[in-house]
Amino acid sequence: MNSGNFKNMSIRYLLFTKPRASNIQKRHFSEEFFWWKHLENAPPDSILGIKKIYNMDKNPNKVDLIVGAYRDANGKPVILPSVLEAEKMIEKKYTDKEYAPISGLPQFNQLSAQLLLGPDSSVLCNQLNATSQTVSGSGALYVSGKFMAQFFPGNTCIYLPQPxxxxxxxxFKFVGLEVAWYRYCDPKVSKLDFEGLMDDINKIPEKSIAFFQGCxxxxxxxxxxxxQWCEISQLVKKRQLFPVFDVAYQGFASGDFYNDAFSFRTFLQDGHKVAILQSYSKSMGLYGERTGSCTFIADCKSEADTILTQMEEIIRKTYSSPPIHGSRIVVEILADENLKYMWFQEVKMMSERLKAMRNALKENLEKAGSKHNWDHIVHQIGMFCLSKLTPKQVKKLTDDYHIYLPADGRISVAGLTTKNVQYVANAIHEVTK
Ligand SMILES: Cc1ncc(COP(=O)(O)O)c(C=O)c1O
Known part of the structure; x- marks a missing residue:
C-alpha cells in the first residue's frame, strides 16, 4: 500500500467513525446509560478472600494457615535449589521468549507424562497418551472439563468426592459439565468413608465421569x-465409568513419586483409559509460573493424536498457548539425572517437614492439656489437615488469636513452624475447651 492510499483511508476512517462515536456517547449519556451499573460484586473466593484479610492484619502474632503453598521452617516461601539451578541453565541456553506451540513444549509433555506414568510405561511406549502443557493444574481442569463437556460420549455429569x-x-460447572457427589470423608469423623464411597460409586449411572484426587x-x-484403590478401580470398571485423576500433590503424600502414583497407575494396569491432570505448583514450587499438564489416554496412537488436536483447539480459543518459563524449568530438571535426584530429595524434605509439623501440633495440643483425640492430625497426609474445628471455633481463632484458616477448619500444615506451633496449639485448645 502506498502512503497516498493510506492517507485517504485514514481520512475516510476519521470522517466515517467520528460522528458515529459521538452519537453513541450523546445518546447513552443523555439517558444516563451506564454499561456496567447493573453489576454486583462476585462473591469473594473462599480461600483467597481470607488471605486478603490476613494481609491487612497488623498483629505481629498472626498465623497464615490458609493457602496450600509450602513454607520453610521460618514460614517463608521457598524457591527450590533445583529450580534455581535450572534457571541458571535456562539463562545460558535460551536467547528468546518466543511463543510455545499450542500444546506446549514437546519435551515438557514427554517428561511430564513419564513422571506420572513411569519411564517404562506401556502407554508411553505405544504412544497412547495425548499430553498437553496447561496453565497449571487449574488450566488442566479447565481444558479437560471443556473437552469432556464437548465430546464425552456418555453422561456429561462428573461425580466429585464430598468434600x-x-x-x-x-x-467443571463453568465449562458446562453437570456436577454430582459421592461420599468421601465426613469432616466430623475425619476418616475415609469407604463404605459410603463404594455405595455411591456403585449407584453412579453407567458411562458417567468419576473424579478422584490421585494422592x-x-x-x-x-x-x-x-x-482400597484396587477395589475402587474394579468398581469403576464394573460401572463403566470414565476416571479422571487430579494430581496436584505427587510426592507430597509419601515423599516418593512412585508411591504417590499408585492410584492412577493401578487404574491403568486394570485397563482403564483415564485422564490425568498434573500440577507443578506444589511439587516444584512453581506456583506463579502456572505449569501443569493434561493427559488423556487413548485406545491407539491415532486416537491420541486426534484427542490432542481437539485439546489444542480448546487451548487456542482460550489462551492461545501456554507460558514457557515454568515448562523450561521442568525440562531442565527432569532431563538431567543429577538435578532430578536433587529435586526428589527436596520434595522428600518438604513432605518430612509437613509430617514433623503434624506431630508437633498434636504433641503441643496434648501438652496444652487438650482432652480431645487429635490422632487424625497425624493420620492425615500431605499439605492439609481437616482439623474438625467448627466454623464458630475457626472464627474465634481468627478474632481472638489472629490465626487464619478457611471456615471448614482446613489447616494448611505448611503454615506451621517450630516458632508458631505452640501458639497455634494453645489457641486451638482454648477455642475447643
Ligand atoms: C486438589 C488441587 N487440584 C488442583 C489445584 C490447582 O493448582 P494450580 O492451578 O496451582 O496448579 C490445587 C491447588 O490448590 C489443588 O489443591
Whole structure:
C-alpha cells in the first residue's frame, strides 16, 4: 500500500467513525446509560478472600494457615535449589521468549507424562497418551472439563468426592459439565468413608465421569489405602465409568513419586483409559509460573493424536498457548539425572517437614492439656489437615488469636513452624475447651 492510499483511508476512517462515536456517547449519556451499573460484586473466593484479610492484619502474632503453598521452617516461601539451578541453565541456553506451540513444549509433555506414568510405561511406549502443557493444574481442569463437556460420549455429569477443593465444582460447572457427589470423608469423623464411597460409586449411572484426587487429598488429607484403590478401580470398571485423576500433590503424600502414583497407575494396569491432570505448583514450587499438564489416554496412537488436536483447539480459543518459563524449568530438571535426584530429595524434605509439623501440633495440643483425640492430625497426609474445628471455633481463632484458616477448619500444615506451633496449639485448645 502506498502512503497516498493510506492517507485517504485514514481520512475516510476519521470522517466515517467520528460522528458515529459521538452519537453513541450523546445518546447513552443523555439517558444516563451506564454499561456496567447493573453489576454486583462476585462473591469473594473462599480461600483467597481470607488471605486478603490476613494481609491487612497488623498483629505481629498472626498465623497464615490458609493457602496450600509450602513454607520453610521460618514460614517463608521457598524457591527450590533445583529450580534455581535450572534457571541458571535456562539463562545460558535460551536467547528468546518466543511463543510455545499450542500444546506446549514437546519435551515438557514427554517428561511430564513419564513422571506420572513411569519411564517404562506401556502407554508411553505405544504412544497412547495425548499430553498437553496447561496453565497449571487449574488450566488442566479447565481444558479437560471443556473437552469432556464437548465430546464425552456418555453422561456429561462428573461425580466429585464430598468434600473436595472448591475450584473443582466451580471450574467443571463453568465449562458446562453437570456436577454430582459421592461420599468421601465426613469432616466430623475425619476418616475415609469407604463404605459410603463404594455405595455411591456403585449407584453412579453407567458411562458417567468419576473424579478422584490421585494422592494427598485436598482438603481432607485422607487418601484410600492401596487395597482400597484396587477395589475402587474394579468398581469403576464394573460401572463403566470414565476416571479422571487430579494430581496436584505427587510426592507430597509419601515423599516418593512412585508411591504417590499408585492410584492412577493401578487404574491403568486394570485397563482403564483415564485422564490425568498434573500440577507443578506444589511439587516444584512453581506456583506463579502456572505449569501443569493434561493427559488423556487413548485406545491407539491415532486416537491420541486426534484427542490432542481437539485439546489444542480448546487451548487456542482460550489462551492461545501456554507460558514457557515454568515448562523450561521442568525440562531442565527432569532431563538431567543429577538435578532430578536433587529435586526428589527436596520434595522428600518438604513432605518430612509437613509430617514433623503434624506431630508437633498434636504433641503441643496434648501438652496444652487438650482432652480431645487429635490422632487424625497425624493420620492425615500431605499439605492439609481437616482439623474438625467448627466454623464458630475457626472464627474465634481468627478474632481472638489472629490465626487464619478457611471456615471448614482446613489447616494448611505448611503454615506451621517450630516458632508458631505452640501458639497455634494453645489457641486451638482454648477455642475447643
Ligand atoms: C486438589 C488441587 N487440584 C488442583 C489445584 C490447582 O493448582 P494450580 O492451578 O496451582 O496448579 C490445587 C491447588 O490448590 C489443588 O489443591
Amino acid at each position: 473436595t477443593w472448591a475450584n473443582h465444582e466451580a471450574i 494427598a487429598h485436598n482438603p481432607t488429607g485422607v487418601d484410600p489405602s492401596q487395597e
